Amino acid sequence: MRSWGNPIKIFPALLMLGFFLVSLTACGGGQETPQEEEPETQIDLSSVTERLLTEVPYEEELVPVAPEVFFDLFGVAEEDVAEQYNYFSGGATAEEIVVMKAVGREALDRLVKAAENRIAYQKDIYASYAPEEVVRLNNAVLLTEGDSLFLCISADSDKAREVIQEELDS
Amino acid sequence: MISRQQRLMKRKRRTRFTFFCFVMIALAAFSGFYAWSKEMVPGEKPLSAAAYGMEPEDGGGTEETPESQEITILPGDYGAGQADADPVKAGLKDGAAAGESGGDTGETGAPEGAGREGADGTPEAGGEDWKREFYPVPASPKADDSYFSDAVFIGDSRVQGLMIYSGLTEGTFYAEKSMSVNDIMTKKIVAQGSGSKISVTEALRKNQFRKVYIKLGLNELGSSLEGIVDKYSEIVDEIKELEPEAIIYVQAVIPVTKSKSQSSKVHNNPRIQELNELLKKMSWEKGLYYLDTYTGLADADGCLPKEASSDGVHLNKTYCRKWLEYLKNHTVKTGETDL
Numbered sequence: 001m002r003s004w005g006n007p008i009k010i011f012p013a014l015l016m017l018g019f020f021l022v023s024l025t026a027c028g029g030g031q032e033t034p035q036e037e038e039p040e041t042q043i044d045l046s047s048v049t050e051r052l053l054t055e056v057p058y059e060e061e062l063v064p065v066a067p068e069v070f071f072d073l074f075g076v077a078e079e080d081v082a083e084q085y086n087y088f089s090g091g092a093t094a095e096e097i098v099v100m101k102a103v104g105r106e107a108l109d110r111l112v113k114a115a116e117n118r119i120a121y122q123k124d125i126y127a128s129y130a131p132e133e134v135v136r137l138n139n140a141v142l143l144t145e146g147d148s149l150f151l152c153i154s155a156d157s158d159k160a161r162e163v164i165q166e167e168l169d170s
Numbered sequence: 171m172i173s174r175q176q177r178l179m180k181r182k183r184r185t186r187f188t189f190f191c192f193v194m195i196a197l198a199a200f201s202g203f204y205a206w207s208k209e210m211v212p213g214e215k216p217l218s219a220a221a222y223g224m225e226p227e228d229g230g231g232t233e234e235t236p237e238s239q240e241i242t243i244l245p246g247d248y249g250a251g252q253a254d255a256d257p258v259k260a261g262l263k264d265g266a267a268a269g270e271s272g273g274d275t276g277e278t279g280a281p282e283g284a285g286r287e288g289a290d291g292t293p294e295a296g297g298e299d300w301k302r303e304f305y306p307v308p309a310s311p312k313a314d315d316s317y318f319s320d321a322v323f324i325g326d327s328r329v330q331g332l333m334i335y336s337g338l339t340e341g342t343f344y345a346e347k348s349m350s351v352n353d354i355m356t357k358k359i360v361a362q363g364s365g366s367k368i369s370v371t372e373a374l375r376k377n378q379f380r381k382v383y384i385k386l387g388l389n390e391l392g393s394s395l396e397g398i399v400d401k402y403s404e405i406v407d408e409i410k411e412l413e414p415e416a417i418i419y420v421q422a423v424i425p426v427t428k429s430k431s432q433s434s435k436v437h438n439n440p441r442i443q444e445l446n447e448l449l450k451k452m453s454w455e456k457g458l459y460y461l462d463t464y465t466g467l468a469d470a471d472g473c474l475p476k477e478a479s480s481d482g483v484h485l486n487k488t489y490c491r492k493w494l495e496y497l498k499n500h501t502v503k504t505g506e507t508d509l
Contacts (some may be wrong), residue, residue, distance in 0.1 A: 060480060061487050065334055069343075072361035076266045090331035091347055092484035114365055129327075129389075130481075 043148055048167045049085035049099045055163055056154045060089035062097060074098060076114045080107035080148070094122050094133040098151040111149050115142055119153075143168075305454060306462040307419070308498045315340045317501060321381035324354060324370060324409075328424060328484060329385050335490035342379070344370045350390035351401040355408060374412040382409055385421040385463070386482070387445050392436045397450045406456055415458070417502060420453045422446045422464040424493070428473040430482025437483065439473055459502055466496040 028124065053062065070086045072077050082100040102108035119140050126133035139157040143150045145168050152160035209238035318341035323329050346359040360373040368376075384405070390398050402420075409418060420432070423442045425431070431438040446464055453460035467489065469475045474482070478489040485493060 021253065061335075063487060065336060066339075071363070075361060075365035077363055077365075088334050090330075090335045090484055090486060090490060092325035092479065092481040092486075117365060125347045141328075 031152045043101050043145060043167060045083055045085060045101060045148060048150065048164060049087070049097060050151075051163045051167065052097050052099070052152050052154075052160060053087055056152060056160045057090070057156050058093075058154055059097045060093045060095055062087035062089055062095060064088075070098075074118055075112055076100075076111055079103070080110050093130075094126055094137050094153050095155070096151070096153050098149070102147045102149065104147065108144060108147050108149065112142075112144060115149060115151050179342060186462045211342045269327055272441070296312045306422075306450070306460040307502060309499055310501050312495075313498045317498070317503075320379055320383070321383060322377075322379045323385070324373075324382075324384035325349065325391055325421075326354075327358050328388065331484050332490050335485070335487040336494040337491060338494055342377070344373055348389055349386065351386050351398055351405060352390060354386060355405055371408065371412070374409065379413055379416050380417065382413055382416045383419045383421060383461075384409070385423070387449065388425040388437065388442070390442055391445065395441075395448055398445060399452050402449065403456070406458065408451075417459060419459045419461050420449055422449065423470050424463055424485070425472065425474045427476050427479055427482040428471060430479075431473060443472075461497070461500055463493065463496060466500075467493060 055093050064085070064087055065073065067078070067084070070084065071081075073088070074086070080102055081100050083104045085097070085099045087093045088096040089094055100111055102111050119137055119142070122145075123134050123137045126137065136155070141150070141152045141154075141160045141164065143161075143164055150164045153166070154160050180397075246398060315338055318338060321340075322342045322344060323332065325345045326349040327345070327347035328345060329343065333343040333345060340450075343361050346357070347357070349357065349431075355371045356369050358367040358369050360368050362368055362371060385406075386402065406418060407419075409416070423446055425439045425442055426437055428435070428439075430486075441462065450460050467474060467478070467485075475489075478485055480486065
């Protein structure tokens with residue numbers, strides 16, 4: 001009968017082999033980690049939107065509109081937007097919340113431009129229509145962080161800014 | 171004695187004859203089946219007015235006059251079906267349908283001498299009598315969102331509010347704040363993606379609709395009412411040219427709240443009603459479908475209820491939904507497409 005050798009010698013050898021294999025696996029994983037953890041925005045956009053909706057005061061009821069309506073209203077291309085949350089008033093006021101994540105840096109620039117154009121356009125319309133809304137539009141909170149954009153036009157821009165900042169800091 | 175060659179010839183002729191018979195029978199069977207299948211296709215012919223319990227004066231079907239060819243009404247618009255569609259039951263008012271006078275708009279909305287029924291009590295199709303039945307548009311069985319899939323809403327901030335607040339899942343909106351009869355067709359308000367915009371005229375030239383809902387008149391109330399209606403009339407002519415297949419609804423200007431009405435020399439309900447009377451007349455003359463959205467959304471005083479608006483003008487979510495309900499309960503349908 002064939003002898004497999006002394007078990008006391010074989011056991012450490014197997015242990016060494018196992019350790020070696022585990023080390024190799026660990027190295028492989030280490031190479032992938034940086035790709036998964038890109039320095040992208042880790043902000044929960046839905047949470048920011050929810051807080052803007054519930055903690056900031058508005059005169060009118062704000063409601064979300066369908067994505068296709070939103071893209072038309074806001075003047076952005078759908079392909080530039082990875083994620084979006086929107087709330088609009090029915091027209092009595094200029095109040096609105098728009099939180100978007102762009103598909104990349106260049107897309108974000110276009111979204112910011114669209115937001116600025118939207119504010120300017122609204123100011124132009126409301127100037128002859130409801131001038132008090134121009135004041136609200138002048139105080140619009142428009143911020144970006146990473147690939148995300150936050151716009152809040154409300155009755156309390158300080159509160160809106162505070163909410164966004166708290167979410168960004170957290 | 172028949173020769174072999176003659177026998178062969180005879181067999182050949184018989185074979186040809188048999189083949190010919192077979193082909194003829196096959197052709198006859200195929201043509202018979204084809205004719206039968208054509209008869210079975212639904213909606214092949216336009217439905218006649220008689221199919222909906224209406225008796226055209228001339229006894230003909232919808233092909234007899236241009237108007238009757240274009241318009242068909244839903245079953246139940248008159249008679250027993252109307253009770254189900256009673257807008258009062260649905261929490262809405264409708265002067266024409268419910269037999270109420272509705273604020274200062276008066277009567278049933280029909281012009282002088284316009285009879286609602288024929289001599290035997292049956293609504294008459296064809297000619298002026300046919301038109302009167304839709305003036306203003308009476309209550310109808312409630313349509314669903316799909317009715318608006320081929321509709322375009324053209325108007326001002328209130329129409330934009332309808333788009334945002336009503337929850338309507340179908341339809342196209344060419345609406346923007348501050349729009350008036352003076353700039354609705356020319357100002358670039360229709361988004362084309364990536365921020366570019368075109369005018370309503372250009373958009374209508376590019377897209378075809380079967381229903382056009384217009385609601386304008388509030389922002390320009392400071393101007394002369396006759397001037398507004400003249401411009402409105404020009405807009406309608408342009409839309410008719412651009413959308414020849416569409417039926418056009420003219421919506422009455424919705425009232426403002428009592429406090430707004432009392433505080434404004436321009437945006438007040440008496441002036442709105444005065445304009446609505448002129449719009450009603452224009453609609454009648456041009457064969458448009460006038461929707462009495464004033465009465466449909468007014469309270470007992472003929473004003474927009476206080477709770478309907480924060481600024482006295484723009485409707486909130488609840489009232490935009492009531493507005494949509496009114497539109498759904500007051501429809502006319504083109505026979506070939508919707509029935």
